[in-house]
Amino acid sequence: MSKLFDFDIDEDKSRQQADKLLTQYWRLKHVVISTSSLRSPSYSHTPKSFSGGNATEKRAIKTLEARQTLEYIDVALSKLTAINGELLKMQYLSAGKLTMAYICGELGITASSFKKHKKQALLEFAESYPSEGLLIFKEH
Structure with a gap:
């Protein structure tokens, strides 16, 4: 890959950050899906003790953050070249863990080409x- 502009991107660390985020995909999806368990407050006449924090509010914030991250993942994937986007979707976003051999077969590429x-x-x-957060720049 020729570099027209060299922004001193630490490519290895940036790849690691991308891998780390994509590996979290199903956990994020679960957080968003599990919001159906968020309920409206129930009212009763018995006094309730408070722990000092608002667990429902924290959970709602985490859910919104997870939903935003999933949207960002979709946006980023939509900008990739076709084969690279498909490769990442199959590798990280598939419901079942797909093997490298299976992905190579589906994409019509060799194992070395996959890597x-x-x-x-x-x-x-x-x-x-x-x-x-994903692009890591080299320190000078």
């Missing part, structure tokens, strides 16, 4: 992610 595409895809994803 090259995945490396490029994770970097593309980090660059396309619409929020801070």
